[in-house]
Amino acid sequence: MYNNGFVVGKFYPPHRGHKHLIDTACANSRSVTVMLVGRPEEAIPFKLRAQWLREIHPDVTVIEVDDVHGADDSQGWAKFTIQTLGYAPDAVFSSENYGETFAHFLGCRHIMVDHARGTVPCSGTAVRKAPFAAWDYLEPCVRAYFVKRICVLGAESTGTTTMAKALAAHYNAPWVAEYGREYCEEKFAGRVISDGDEEIEDHWDTKEFIHIAQTQCERENAAARSGSKLLICDTNAFATNIWHERYIGALSPEVEAIALAQRYDLILLTNVDIPFVQDGTRDGERIRHAMHERFAELLAAQTTPFAILSGAHEDRLREAVRLIDGLRANQP
Incomplete structure (x- = not known):
């Protein structure tokens, strides 16, 4: 000894x-x-x-x-x-x-x-x-680094959650739900929100978006340790920062820093070519097209590959699977 x-x-x-x-x-x-x-x-x-x-x-x-x-x-x-x-x-x-x-x-x-x-x-x-060939020789924290992360995001009521669930089912892979939606449901519990509800904009501050971004990343990173080689994410901290801009008036450097710490292999942006569905928590129908354009603009300015999913759900799913299969085919 x-x-x-x-x-x-x-x-x-x-x-x-x-x-x-x-x-x-x-x-x-x-x-x-x-x-x-x-x-x-x-x-x-x-x-x-x-x-x-x-x-x-x-x-x-x-x-x-x-x-x-x-x-x-x-x-x-x-x-x-x-x-x-x-x-x-x-x-x-x-x-x-x-x-x-x-x-x-x-x-x-x-x-x-x-x-x-x-x-x-x-x-x-x-x-x-x-x-992936050495997967059995890696600890969970190291595996999480190499997991292929696919993020689905978009403006309100554009089918992001539907697509995330469908991809998770198709690949039998874990998926991470949108924490921001969960947070909003608790924050505005019992209140019916309508499009153009100006009072909603007055009920937000930057600390809330930082909390949402951090929690989203924590849940995502925890899910990446599950052992699966693929992870589907329903939105991310990058999207949270765009919602910060929508409600606060500007992008947040703090939220951006949280977003930059995350890595993705592909981002799928859901288009606004499907009907808006009001579920009692959404207030962005009037700005949905503008939000989509802002997502596309900021995604084009970063380095992670992204694609826009358009058309009926079946068409979107078929295209998403094609893109993900191509990504996985290039991974030894």
């Missing part, structure tokens, strides 16, 4: 081979420090990878450092490690050939763990190349 175990790597991204390595270090050490090495240009931010490691291994100390030395500079990394930790660890646990030389310069033991990748046949390169 070593006092201070040490593991270093890119964890790009963390997988169950890494978990086996760190678990082995924990089983043989009183305390374990994991040093995550990263570069700014890497596709998966190393701050996020560190967050995942802390969730997967809450009992270890995770520190993040920039990739300041070459991969073959074991002596430089050993000196840097001692300076960073303030001490030399008692044992280095690794699955790599460099481990022995690195440990030598640290003046400690090297414990080789599953060098042949026989216990967990996985690598970070393999995960990045084909995450």
Whole structure:
């Protein structure tokens, strides 16, 4: 049993081979420090990878450092490690050939763990190349990053929820309902809302939209951990910001920041070419076309692919399935 175990790597991204390595270090050490090495240009931010490691291994100390030395500079990394930790660890646990030389310069033991990748046949390169093929070797928090997220959004009464439910049923995938609708139903419980109800606009403030956006994202991120490789979202924080503009008069930087933290693979915008249905909670029939144009304008200004769904529900569903199937076909 070593006092201070040490593991270093890119964890790009963390997988169950890494978990086996760190678990082995924990089983043989009183305390374990994991040093995550990263570069700014890497596709998966190393701050996020560190967050995942802390969730997967809450009992270890995770520190993040920039990739300041070459991969073959074991002596430089050993000196840097001692300076960073303030001490030399008692044992280095690794699955790599460099481990022995690195440990030598640290003046400690090297414990080789599953060098042949026989216990967990996985690598970070393999995960990045084909995450779905490596699905069984990923923890829920990492899987959530790779889930294909499809968001359906649009102006009032344009069939967004109907489409989200239909897609979830078609793919047997989880879907996340629109929290904003739930919030409105509670907020205006017992009140019948009609088109052009000006008083409704006076009952909103920015904090409510921030809450709606945050809750929508929290529910979406939780659903992404279900194990499914596909997630259907009925609206998102991006749409919440457009509704903030509709009721408050301007887009919200706070809501925008929440929206930018979310990633989608495809956004489906439902068109306004179907009849408006008043359900007692809607007040936007008179501005429905203008809202649709605003959605399209702002979607065109961002980088996520989007498509407009038009026509009868069956036509919309057929087009949505075609687009999603094409997206999935390009995913190893």
